[in-house]
Amino acid sequence: MSITTAAHDPSGPxxxxxxxxxxxxxxxxxxxLALPLSLAFAALFLAPLLLLVATSFFNDDKITxxxxxxxxxxxxxxxxxxxxxxxxxxxxxxxxxxxVVGYPLALVYMDLSPRLQKVLLFIIVMPMxxxxxxxxxxxxxxxxxxGVVNQTLLWLGLISEPLRLLQTELGLVISLTQIEMxxxxxxxxxxxxxxxxxxxxxxxxxxxxxxRTLFTVIVPLSMPGLVAGCLLVFASSTTAFIxxxxxxxxxxxxxxxxxWQQSLVVYNWPLAAVASLSLVVSVLTVIAAxxxxxxxxxxxxxx
Amino acid sequence: MQALAPASxxxxxxxxxxxVDNLTVRYGSAVAVDGVSLAIEPGEVVALLGPSGCGxxxxxxxxxxxxxxxxxRVLVDGTGIDHLPANQRNVGIVFQNYALFPHMTVxxxxxxxxxxxxxxxxxxxxxxxxxxxxxQLGAFRERLPRQLSxxxxxxxxxxxxxxxxPSILLLDEPFAALDRNLRLDMQIEVKRLxxxxxxxxxxxxxxxxEAMSVADRIAVMNKGTVEQFDTxxxxxxxxxxxxxxGFIGTTNLLPGKVMAVVGDTATVALDAGATVRLPAQGxxxxxxxxxxxxxxxxxxxxxxxxxxxxxxPGLSLPLGSQLVHEARAAxxxxxxxVEPRRRSASETQRRFxxxxxxxxxxxxxxxxxxxxx
Ligand SMILES: Nc1ncnc2c1ncn2[C@@H]1O[C@H](COP(=O)(O)OP(=O)(O)OP(=O)(O)O)[C@@H](O)[C@H]1O
Ligand SMILES: [Mg+2]
Numbered sequence: 174m175s176i177t178t179a180a181h182d183p184s185g186p187x188x189x190x191x192x193x194x195x196x197x198x199x200x201x202x203x204x205x206l207a208l209p210l211s212l213a214f215a216a217l218f219l220a221p222l223l224l225l226v227a228t229s230f231f232n233d234d235k236i237t238x239x240x241x242x243x244x245x246x247x248x249x250x251x252x253x254x255x256x257x258x259x260x261x262x263x264x265x266x267x268x269x270x271x272x273v274v275g276y277p278l279a280l281v282y283m284d285l286s287p288r289l290q291k292v293l294l295f296i297i298v299m300p301m302x303x304x305x306x307x308x309x310x311x312x313x314x315x316x317x318x319x320g321v322v323n324q325t326l327l328w329l330g331l332i333s334e335p336l337r338l339l340q341t342e343l344g345l346v347i348s349l350t351q352i353e354m355x356x357x358x359x360x361x362x363x364x365x366x367x368x369x370x371x372x373x374x375x376x377x378x379x380x381x382x383x384x385r386t387l388f389t390v391i392v393p394l395s396m397p398g399l400v401a402g403c404l405l406v407f408a409s410s411t412t413a414f415i416x417x418x419x420x421x422x423x424x425x426x427x428x429x430x431x432x433w434q435q436s437l438v439v440y441n442w443p444l445a446a447v448a449s450l451s452l453v454v455s456v457l458t459v460i461a462a463x464x465x466x467x468x469x470x471x472x473x474x475x476x
Numbered sequence: 477m478q479a480l481a482p483a484s485x486x487x488x489x490x491x492x493x494x495x496v497d498n499l500t501v502r503y504g505s506a507v508a509v510d511g512v513s514l515a516i517e518p519g520e521v522v523a524l525l526g527p528s529g530c531g532x533x534x535x536x537x538x539x540x541x542x543x544x545x546x547x548x549r550v551l552v553d554g555t556g557i558d559h560l561p562a563n564q565r566n567v568g569i570v571f572q573n574y575a576l577f578p579h580m581t582v583x584x585x586x587x588x589x590x591x592x593x594x595x596x597x598x599x600x601x602x603x604x605x606x607x608x609x610x611x612q613l614g615a616f617r618e619r620l621p622r623q624l625s626x627x628x629x630x631x632x633x634x635x636x637x638x639x640x641x642p643s644i645l646l647l648d649e650p651f652a653a654l655d656r657n658l659r660l661d662m663q664i665e666v667k668r669l670x671x672x673x674x675x676x677x678x679x680x681x682x683x684x685x686e687a688m689s690v691a692d693r694i695a696v697m698n699k700g701t702v703e704q705f706d707t708x709x710x711x712x713x714x715x716x717x718x719x720x721x722g723f724i725g726t727t728n729l730l731p732g733k734v735m736a737v738v739g740d741t742a743t744v745a746l747d748a749g750a751t752v753r754l755p756a757q758g759x760x761x762x763x764x765x766x767x768x769x770x771x772x773x774x775x776x777x778x779x780x781x782x783x784x785x786x787x788x789p790g791l792s793l794p795l796g797s798q799l800v801h802e803a804r805a806a807x808x809x810x811x812x813x814v815e816p817r818r819r820s821a822s823e824t825q826r827r828f829x830x831x832x833x834x835x836x837x838x839x840x841x842x843x844x845x846x847x848x849x
Contacts, residue, residue, distance in 0.1 A: 369573065369575055371571045371573065371575035372575050372577060374537075374540070374542045374562065374569075374571075374575070375569070375571060375575040375577075376577075376588070376592075377541070377542070377561070377562035377563045378540055378541075378542075378562055378563070378565075378567060378568065378569045378637075379563075379588055379589030379592055379636070379637075379640060380563050380564070380566070380589050380592040380593050380640060381563055381588070381589075381592035382563060382592075385592055389588075390577060393579050394577075394578065394579055
């Protein structure tokens with residue numbers, strides 16, 4: 174917006190207002206456009222967050238005595254550290270798995286004909302079109318003792334008795350990988366399809382092998398998409414309450430489950446608030462670190 | 477690639493022959509290149525000239541190894557290279573959009589091919605230095621491509637392609653994005669480098685003036701085939717087909733009929749209303765022909781003669797040192813006449829048009845629907 178207006182106003186003395194005043198008015202106009210969203214954002218996001226912060230500074234579950242006891246209690250218990258650590262680790266494992274599966278898939282996508290690309294894209298987006306609950310229960314069918322995976326492995330004679338996949342972290346990571354895959358692939362594909370196809374040919378003409386081209390040209394240039402995908406998958410898998418509890422079961426405890434227990438089972442809202450805030454802060458810390466690395470790797474695109 | 481690349485960076489590589497032999501390329505059922513043959517001499521610059529979509533880029537992509545042909549062969553120094561993947565052909569290519577690696581500096585871009593060949597250390601630095609000096613970009617080594625102007629990017633692309641001492645250089649409309657002055661500079665630059673290195677070069681272009689000035693020979697392409705492969709002068713003066721004739725330079729097309737052929741001289745009655753005598757081969761008396769005359773091969777005169785025809789004078793536009801007249805002959809045929817700008821005589825007086833004494837117009841048989849003309 175400011176760009177178009179700047180084009181009409183080549184800093185000449187064409188108007189009556191000094192340029193800084195015009196600019197200020199312009200900013201105001203931009204703000205007016207953004208106002209409805211800002212208000213909704215404040216009402217639906219900022220206010221509850223502040224409420225959460227406020228709630229965490231009470232000592233008892235009736236929310237009557239202000240104090241730091243909830244914080245002290247939460248961070249005094251080594252078990253909670255383990256839960257935070259496990260949650261972040263689950264996110265990292267899922268991110269790794271989606272990268273390992275998703276990146277080659279994105280490369281394959283780039284080489285397909287437009288028609289096959291549409292088919293693949295539909296398959297990729299499919300998980301997003303289904304309800305989380307449906308997806309998750311489908312995975313129970315797949316991973317269960319009598320499930321598809323075990324039946325196949327037994328039939329092939331690779332195992333003699335069914336593997337335990339449900340209620341293990343492995344099973345959870347496998348299913349989260351599928352469930353979160355669109356979040357990895359969509360940004361990756363959108364960045365990759367904007368790459369100049371001549372770059373690959375230019376690299377080959379200069380004598381580079383396919384692997385060299387992949388690691389020196391394609392991977393560095395698709396970094397913004399990769400980082401965006403990692404951020405989305407990380408944020409989404411660390412907070413995937415339904416999948417975590419239904420597939421992981423109650424023996425695998427992650428922060429979302431802990432929050433649910435404290436708020437809706439034990440009704441200790443201050444403690445639930447502390448757990449929620451630690452989830453938000455720890456996830457945001459990892460995301461900030463990732464996006465810092467991402468921005469460094471895409472220096473060639475801006476600034 | 478090692479086999480083709482001379483090791484010593486001091487000696488300019490001797491040019492190689494490039495033979496394209498009956499090459500055919502299909503995309504699905506569409507034929508993009510249809511039986512093209514070109515025999516290119518060592519150190520020669522050949523321009524591929526033709527309208528959009530005629531298969532110029534496709535031909536380059538086959539030579540570089542990015543696209544597989546449906547039939548035919550590509551030979552360098554008499555040896556087939558069709559079985560080699562692109563990264564082992566040692567063919568340098570400059571893309572129309574340069575295709576510089578956007579995340580690498582100028583230095584890294586130029587060093588890319590050397591590194592890919594496993595070269596390391598001071599040798600690479602020296603070579604990059606030399607290439608950047610050659611294209612006069614020494615001061616820009618640490619810039620990223622997006623911090624360079626179009627012409628500078630083009631020179632980086634050239635330096636990158638030449639750094640690995642390719643045996644063949646392919647240029648795909650490398651000057652299309654440049655403004656006129658810069659384009660002229662770069663044409664001279666490329667020609668100089670190519671001479672210096674003795675590089676066999678193919679230059680794709682839309683621009684006939686560029687083809688005329690840079691190339692030793694021009695291949696005029698149309699719909700996947702080569703219509704004529706000859707020197708610029710021959711193509712301009714003796715076009716083999718009506719297509720080449722129309723594509724190169726401006727021309728006037730005058731329909732007529734061959735009245736008599738005596739020895740090598742044909743007498744042609746033009747529909748515009750004049751009888752002219754021309755040297756002609758392989759034309760039978762009685763056949764309908766089209767006479768193609770360059771604008772500078774026509775003159776205007778105030779008096780009627782047997783070999784001039786009446787015209788309706790139109791606009792006259794000065795074009796540099798020349799004057800371009802527009803006119804209409806009988807039957808509405810539009811004519812363009814170019815003459816040096818010296819006369820100031822009133823144009824309206826000169827109502828007759830004739831061939832200059834030294835004019836060598838081309839005759840083409842008129843096969844398409846003479847009734848409608
Ligand atoms: N990847 C492709 N798939 C299908 N058809 C293609 C492909 N690339 C080119 N073609 C077709 O092949 C023909 C030749 O294309 P080519 O790019 O070689 O033309 P060109 O002479 O370079 O044209 P221009 O001057 O516009 O660059 C065109 O008809 C084009 O539509
Ligand atoms: Mg082209």
